[in-house]
Amino acid sequence: xxxxxxxxxxxxxxxxxxxxxxxxxxxxxxxxxxxxxxxxxxxxxxxxxxxxxxxxxxxxxxxxxxxxxxxxxxxxxxxxxxxxxxxxxxxxxxxxxxxxxxxxxxxxxxxxxxxxxxxxxxxxxxxxxxxxxxxxxxxxxxxxxxxxxxxxxxxxxxxxxxxxxxxxxxxxxxxxxxxxxxxxxxxxxxxxxxxxxxxxxxxxxxxxxxxxxxxxxxxxxxxxxxxxxxxxxxxxxxxxxxxxxxxxxxxxxxxxxxxxxxxxxxxxxxxxxxxxxxxxxxxxxxxxxxxxxxxxxxxxxxxxxxxxxxxxxxxxxxxxxxxxxxxxxxxxxxxxxxxxxxxxxxxxxxxxxxxxxxxxxxxxxxxxxxxxxxxxxxxxxxxxxxxxxxxxxxxxxxxxxxxxxxxxxxxxxxxxxxx
Numbered sequence: 001x002x003x004x005x006x007x008x009x010x011x012x013x014x015x016x017x018x019x020x021x022x023x024x025x026x027x028x029x030x031x032x033x034x035x036x037x038x039x040x041x042x043x044x045x046x047x048x049x050x051x052x053x054x055x056x057x058x059x060x061x062x063x064x065x066x067x068x069x070x071x072x073x074x075x076x077x078x079x080x081x082x083x084x085x086x087x088x089x090x091x092x093x094x095x096x097x098x099x100x101x102x103x104x105x106x107x108x109x110x111x112x113x114x115x116x117x118x119x120x121x122x123x124x125x126x127x128x129x130x131x132x133x134x135x136x137x138x139x140x141x142x143x144x145x146x147x148x149x150x151x152x153x154x155x156x157x158x159x160x161x162x163x164x165x166x167x168x169x170x171x172x173x174x175x176x177x178x179x180x181x182x183x184x185x186x187x188x189x190x191x192x193x194x195x196x197x198x199x200x201x202x203x204x205x206x207x208x209x210x211x212x213x214x215x216x217x218x219x220x221x222x223x224x225x226x227x228x229x230x231x232x233x234x235x236x237x238x239x240x241x242x243x244x245x246x247x248x249x250x251x252x253x254x255x256x257x258x259x260x261x262x263x264x265x266x267x268x269x270x271x272x273x274x275x276x277x278x279x280x281x282x283x284x285x286x287x288x289x290x291x292x293x294x295x296x297x298x299x300x301x302x303x304x305x306x307x308x309x310x311x312x313x314x315x316x317x318x319x320x321x322x323x324x325x326x327x328x329x330x331x332x333x334x335x336x337x338x339x340x341x342x343x344x345x346x347x348x349x350x351x352x353x354x355x356x357x358x359x360x361x362x363x364x365x366x367x368x369x370x371x372x373x374x375x376x377x378x379x380x381x382x383x384x385x386x387x388x389x390x391x392x393x394x395x396x397x398x399x400x401x402x403x404x405x406x407x408x409x410x411x412x413x414x415x416x417x418x419x
Contacts, residue, residue, distance in 0.1 A: 083181055087115030087165030088137050089144035098138075099201050101130030115165025119261045131203045132255050135196045139188040142348045147184055150354045151361075155404035159414055170401070170412025174304050179311045179395040180361040186256060186315030187357070188348045194252035195345065198245045208248035210343055216240050217341045222325045237337065240327060244342035249320060260312060303369045303398055310375055310396050317393045318356055322346045364395035 091114050093106075102110070107124035110116040110133075116124065123129040147158040156177050160168040171178045197205035217240045323343050329336040346353040367375040367390055375396050378385040390396055402408065407415030 083171060083178065083185060084115030084165040084167060085117065085120060085136075086140045086143055086161060086181075086185060088140035089161075089164070090114055091137055091140075093134065093137055098134045098196075099131075100134070101127075101203075102133040103130075107133075113165075117261070120259055123259050128203060129255075129258070132193055132196075132205075132259070135192040135202065135255075136189060136259060139185070139192040139348075142188045142192070143181070143185050146188075146348050146354065147181065150184070150358055151180075155416055156401070157414070157419070160412060168412040169410060170404075172412075174307045174398045175401045176361060176364040176395065176397040177401055179307070179314075179364050179397050180357060182308055182311035183315035183318060183360060183395055184348075184357050186260070186312040187319040187353065189256045189259070190249070190252045190316060190319055191247075191345045191348060193255045194247035194249050197248035197251055205248060205251050207245035208250060208343070210242045210246050210341075216242065217325050217327070222327050222339075222341060239338050240341050241330075241338060242342070243330075243340035244328065246343040247323075247345045249323070249343075249345065253316060253320075256316070262309070262312075306369050306373050307367070307375065307396050307398055310390075310392075314360070314393055314395055318360065319345050319353065321393070322353060322356065360393075360395045364397055365390050366400070367396045367398060369398070 088110060091106075091110060102124050104125060107116070107121055107130070110124060111118075111121045124133050144161050144164075147161050151158040156170065158177070158181065160171050160177075161181065171181060193202070193205075194208065196202050198207055200206070222240065323345055325341050326344050327339040327341040330338045330340050348354075365375075365377040367377045370376045375390050376387045377390045377396075379388050380386075402411045402413050404413045405416055407413055407417070
């Protein structure tokens with residue numbers, strides 16, 4: 001739990017009961033002795049400031065302290081440059097061990113045979129991070145099973161996921177196919193962790209927040225009304241109340257970012273986007289020409305890292321925006337006059353989520369990395385191509401794909417013959 005720290009005091013970590021609590025100062029403290037130290041620079045986590053929970057300078061969130069400490073240890077690392085961790089779908093583990101953490105031997109085996117990265121190995125070997133590894137293992141299985149189903153009618157049928165951790169050429173480059181796989185993987189990762197937290201299958205993880213408890217859910221917001229009893233009276237007014245156990249989206253995002261090795265953002269994305277935009281034309285957002293300080297173009301390695309990071313975030317946004325409200329009848333009278341509602345993420349096997357992934361894939365934007373780390377797409381507007389910063393929910397790619405009609409192992413194309 002995050003608690004307030006008086007200005008100028010050192011941040012502290014302490015244990016409170018069975019869980020951990022962190023005492024973290026959010027924001028700059030002018031004049032303090034430790035404001036310019038490494039700790040204060042790393043603790044000011046820009047990604048957390050974008051969360052709705054951080055409306056004030058100091059807020060309270062129910063989240064284990066170890067996640068923040070692990071994130072701090074991973075901030076200096078680049079995001080995982082490949083999708084090889086999906087090779088965990090081959091990992092030999094039974095359902096009877098779903099509440100057990102990964103052992104040290106299992107983590108080592110996952111690294112050397114099933115595509116786990118070096119930073120992901122540290123996550124797996126963590127005393128509490130290991131409890132989330134079964135959810136990560138199940139998300140890899142979900143992607144390996146449902147990705148070919150989503151794209152079974154397309155020229156590219158996502159058969160390359162079955163070969164992981166050995167990456168085929170179609171997903172080693174930053175193509176739209178790799179973008180779709182990244183988005184589906186991050187969406188599956190968030191769903192599995194959030195749902196298992198709600199089911200109390202991960203240590204130190206509980207039910208998620210539902211928003212404002214003062215504002216009850218409205219009937220038009222409820223997608224799943226639940227099955228009423230046979231004795232329900234017709235035209236009975238129904239009252240909706242928040243309750244139950246919602247999927248823990250906040251903790252799921254923190255786990256997923258720690259596993260994927262997300263770096264800290266020094267500038268919030270919205271502000272970074274505004275800094276790169278000029279005000280010469282009020283009707284069209286045209287980027288300014290940023291100075292080239294080093295005289296060198298961005299390397300392919302850096303570009304792929306930035307694009308992979310964006311597509312992971314697009315998957316997070318996709319499944320977060322598609323949350324549904326589910327309600328159940330309360331009481332034994334049979335009238336079902338009161339319903340308890342809670343939020344749930346869409347399952348990976350839901351047709352709605354699969355259709356959204358397919359639509360994002362078809363609408364993916366060809367981009368270039370300019371003005372720092374911004375992804376710029378060019379759109380035809382008013383008889384000319386105008387640059388545009390792509391939206392966070394859009395998929396991005398920098399390399400065009402082959403047509404996938406003819407089999408070509410050099411390009412990772414299996415062709416369409418015989419399908």
